[in-house]
Amino acid sequence: MTEQTNIHPDQEHKSLNFIEQFIEEDIKTGKHGGRVHTRFPPEPNGYLHIGHAKAFCLDFGLAEKYNGKCNLRFDDTNPVAEDTSYVDAIKKDIRWMGFDWEDREYYTSDYFDQLYDLAVKLIKKGKAYVCDLSAGEIGANRGTPTQPGVESPYRNRTVEENLDLFKRMKNGEFPDDSKTLRAKIDMASPNMHMRDPILYRIRHVSHHRTGNKWCIYPMYDWAHGQSDSIEEITHSLCTLEFEVHRPLYEWFIRELEIFPSRQIEFARLNLSYTIMSKRKLLQLVNEKHVSGWDDPRMPTIHGLRRRGYTPESIRTFAEMVGIAKRENVIDVALLEYCIREDLNKKAARVMAVLDPVKLIIDNYPDDQEEQLKTINNPEDESMGSRILPFCKELYIERDDFKEDPPKKFFRLSPGREVRLKSAYIIKGESVEKDTDGHIIAIHCTYDPDSKSGSGQVHRKVKGTLHWVSARHALNAEVRLYDRLFNDPDPDGHKDHDFKEFINPDSLKILANCKVEPSLQQSKPLDHLQFIRLGYFNVDPDSTPEHLVFNRTVPLRDTWGKKNKV
RNA sequence: UGUCCGAUGGUGUAAUUGGCAACACAUCUGAUUUUGGUUCAGAAGAGUCCAGGUUCGAGCCCUGGUCGGACAACCA
Numbered sequence: 001m002t003e004q005t006n007i008h009p010d011q012e013h014k015s016l017n018f019i020e021q022f023i024e025e026d027i028k029t030g031k032h033g034g035r036v037h038t039r040f041p042p043e044p045n046g047y048l049h050i051g052h053a054k055a056f057c058l059d060f061g062l063a064e065k066y067n068g069k070c071n072l073r074f075d076d077t078n079p080v081a082e083d084t085s086y087v088d089a090i091k092k093d094i095r096w097m098g099f100d101w102e103d104r105e106y107y108t109s110d111y112f113d114q115l116y117d118l119a120v121k122l123i124k125k126g127k128a129y130v131c132d133l134s135a136g137e138i139g140a141n142r143g144t145p146t147q148p149g150v151e152s153p154y155r156n157r158t159v160e161e162n163l164d165l166f167k168r169m170k171n172g173e174f175p176d177d178s179k180t181l182r183a184k185i186d187m188a189s190p191n192m193h194m195r196d197p198i199l200y201r202i203r204h205v206s207h208h209r210t211g212n213k214w215c216i217y218p219m220y221d222w223a224h225g226q227s228d229s230i231e232e233i234t235h236s237l238c239t240l241e242f243e244v245h246r247p248l249y250e251w252f253i254r255e256l257e258i259f260p261s262r263q264i265e266f267a268r269l270n271l272s273y274t275i276m277s278k279r280k281l282l283q284l285v286n287e288k289h290v291s292g293w294d295d296p297r298m299p300t301i302h303g304l305r306r307r308g309y310t311p312e313s314i315r316t317f318a319e320m321v322g323i324a325k326r327e328n329v330i331d332v333a334l335l336e337y338c339i340r341e342d343l344n345k346k347a348a349r350v351m352a353v354l355d356p357v358k359l360i361i362d363n364y365p366d367d368q369e370e371q372l373k374t375i376n377n378p379e380d381e382s383m384g385s386r387i388l389p390f391c392k393e394l395y396i397e398r399d400d401f402k403e404d405p406p407k408k409f410f411r412l413s414p415g416r417e418v419r420l421k422s423a424y425i426i427k428g429e430s431v432e433k434d435t436d437g438h439i440i441a442i443h444c445t446y447d448p449d450s451k452s453g454s455g456q457v458h459r460k461v462k463g464t465l466h467w468v469s470a471r472h473a474l475n476a477e478v479r480l481y482d483r484l485f486n487d488p489d490p491d492g493h494k495d496h497d498f499k500e501f502i503n504p505d506s507l508k509i510l511a512n513c514k515v516e517p518s519l520q521q522s523k524p525l526d527h528l529q530f531i532r533l534g535y536f537n538v539d540p541d542s543t544p545e546h547l548v549f550n551r552t553v554p555l556r557d558t559w560g561k562k563n564k565v
Numbered sequence: 566u567g568u569c570c571g572a573u574g575g576u577g578u579a580a581u582u583g584g585c586a587a588c589a590c591a592u593c594u595g596a597u598u599u600u601g602g603u604u605c606a607g608a609a610g611a612g613u614c615c616a617g618g619u620u621c622g623a624g625c626c627c628u629g630g631u632c633g634g635a636c637a638a639c640c641a
């Protein structure tokens with residue numbers, strides 16, 4: 001096979017990231033017969049977030065691009081933290097994102113026997129030993145990055161003794177933490193990971209898949225690389241913090257003479273105004289700062305889905321942020337751009353009034369009703385049109401009226417004309433106020449000849465308002481979300497806990513919104529554009545009796561932005 | 566006082582491997598618009614961390630610095 005056959009034709013012209021360059025070199029030199037096989041290795045101890053999405057878009061994307069394969073492998077070597085509920089959530093997310101691991105759903109725990117045999121092989125080579133030191137002692141003997149460590153007194157046990165002890169460790173003869181199996185490398189190595197790293201620890205706990213079969217569990221360094229080799233992974237991609245582990249990864253390959261997978265590290269995704277640490281996300285969930293892993297403010301895939309993000313938008317985002325080795329912080333504005341761009345093409349436009357105020361058309365007959373036709377999406381004719389009921393009393397947005405308007409106010413005010421979207425041109429007349437001076441109704445008159453689409457009127461009106469018929473409107477709850485943190489880097493302050501930066505206004509619930517009647521049929525997770533307001537989706541909490549919408553992202557607002565402060 | 570990695574507009578990522586620093590987001594104009602959205606046209610913004618060197622020519626190569634990050638869990 002030539003290198004050409006391995007490269008997806010659509011992609012040839014774009015510039016390659018450094019990993020693609022490595023891969024293409026490997027293909028060119030015929031390494032592994034030009035085969036590309038990656039893996040995505042989540043630990044089932046939490047939900048996947050957008051940073052993981054970047055990683056698996058890379059893993060699966062590269063496999064696709066080079067006509068290879070990508071395995072899903074659960075890195076389940078630490079039974080105390082892991083759980084099957086996470087396995088299910090992770091699979092759901094990856095599938096939702098549009099990736100397919102076919103029948104290659106693997107678990108590191110599937111390899112426990114092979115891993116054990118490999119450890120025996122290492123012992124027989126005199127390259128591993130059973131150590132009786134406690135965790136504290138091992139730590140103390142490890143030295144520091146600038147000072148060499150001290151060799152364990154158990155380092156020179158005979159092969160026979162090590163073999164016997166290791167077998168007895170496996171058989172459960174020793175209590176938790178009383179012994180470990182360590183590689184015998186170099187306690188003076190400048191790389192801490194080469195200072196006789198621990199391969200196995202004793203844990204008498206049951207595992208979510210292997211039950212009580214094992215009481216010794218492999219550590220990451222031992223399990224991960226060897227699992228890559230077992231699966232004959234050609235390119236094993238991981239984040240930068242594993243760079244210092246690579247010499248160990250390669251040491252195992254050499255000593256064990258196993259399949260030489262290649263580890264390549266790239267910079268993890270950081271997003272402004274959020275956190276990506278699984279541990280801290282768990283803390284937000286446990287301490288109820290959010291409603292759960294799927295809270296729409298969470299950067300988790302579950303959260304983004306509920307917020308109204310689409311898989312396509314997240315994939316576009318992953319594509320746009322790129323792959324490199326330097327630390328980076330991506331502006332959330334880029335994510336928002338990606339979802340707006342996607343939803344602009346897909347979301348049906350509907351009328352919804354979030355902060356309603358009554359609008360009365362004085363010269364419109366009391367009991368008249370009209371059915372007005374309106375287009376569902378100006379960006380996509382094929383989405384068709386629908387009917388909007390219209391009558392004398394409507395609701396409009398309280399913001400869309402001002403008694404004495406500022407200079408560039410294009411909306412409704414006394415004596416000024418404005419277009420009601422898909423309906424008539426109206427002119428502001430007067431207001432009704434309660435005893436506190438709050439506006440309770442706005443009176444206007446309409447021009448019967450200005451009906452939308454009639455072609456009768458040629459005068460220009462600056463503004464167009466969205467509205468909903470008071471007689472026909474449905475009540476709805478709308479949840480407005482803002483960034484969860486009000487600091488660009490909540491996790492970046494040495495003397496402040498990230499939770500100090502939680503945005504108290506990240507969720508605003510509007511209980512008295514009015515929406516057009518067609519929304520009665522909306523189904524959970526449907527994407528919509530509330531005209532002039534933003535993109536919204538139907539929350540899973542929504543029912544026909546109690547409609548609930550989440551704001552995914554507001555529309556771009558050059559006017560509001562300019563007038564802030 | 567160690568090892569490894571990195572450094573290009575505000576933010577990301579490129580630069581055909583030594584040939585006028587490009588693209589996207591963000592920002593700012595203007596046009597169009599029955600969404601102050603979309604679309605369209607345009608502007609501004611870096612001379613590539615610093616100092617030397619090689620070269621006709623360096624963001625790319627060499628030398629020496631500076632700054633930033635990772636690494637001392639029986640976590641992954």
